[in-house]
Amino acid sequence: MRFGWAFSRWPAVERWLRPCLALFFVAAGGAKLLGMPEDGELFRQLGYAPWFMWLTGAVQLLSGLGLLRSASAAVAAAILAASLAGAAGSLLSSGDPWMLPVPLGLLLLLLAVGWHNAPVWLRQHHAPSAGLEGGDRPGMGNGFLPGGPGLAGNAALGSLAPGGPGQQNQGRSYKPWADQ
Numbered sequence: 001m002r003f004g005w006a007f008s009r010w011p012a013v014e015r016w017l018r019p020c021l022a023l024f025f026v027a028a029g030g031a032k033l034l035g036m037p038e039d040g041e042l043f044r045q046l047g048y049a050p051w052f053m054w055l056t057g058a059v060q061l062l063s064g065l066g067l068l069r070s071a072s073a074a075v076a077a078a079i080l081a082a083s084l085a086g087a088a089g090s091l092l093s094s095g096d097p098w099m100l101p102v103p104l105g106l107l108l109l110l111l112a113v114g115w116h117n118a119p120v121w122l123r124q125h126h127a128p129s130a131g132l133e134g135g136d137r138p139g140m141g142n143g144f145l146p147g148g149p150g151l152a153g154n155a156a157l158g159s160l161a162p163g164g165p166g167q168q169n170q171g172r173s174y175k176p177w178a179d180q
Contacts, residue, residue, distance in 0.1 A: 021106070032056055035050075035054075060083065074119070077113045
């Protein structure tokens with residue numbers, strides 16, 4: 001399965017996703033800092049002190065603002081992802097997993113935003129080259145032997161035998177891209 005279409009459309013998606021996530025976390029962090037009763041009740045049910053709610057609110061507010069700038073988006077997304085992983089763990093241990101899809105969904109979105117904005121040295125061995133999809137990169141292979149899928153050369157490793165693909169075969173060279 002090829003995901004080249006996802007990589008080509010991601011910048012357009014990320015253009016609106018990052019500000020929406022930033023708005024969500026600035027609002028959620030602001031509500032915690034203002035001491036909204038719903039947030040305070042949830043933190044009490046989970047067994048946390050009020051200061052932890054304010055700390056979480058400050059982290060969410062500042063990291064939400066960090067999502068707005070490309071330079072700080074990867075770090076902000078990583079901090080928020082760690083916060084949401086802790087929230088998911090707290091919800092699991094509380095015996096109230098009905099709210100679990102919310103932090104897990106946000107966690108996945110933040111990981112995608114963080115990866116897209118990560119420094120090049122971190123992504124250079126993992127991201128596909130521009131214009132090429134995963135299996136088409138030089139040296140990567142597509143999981144098939146040189147003969148390609150469905151060709152007789154791949155049956156029982158026959159392509160590795162002398163005279164097989166890649167070697168001179170009856171006066172003509174093997175060209176995997178040519179129609180046979």
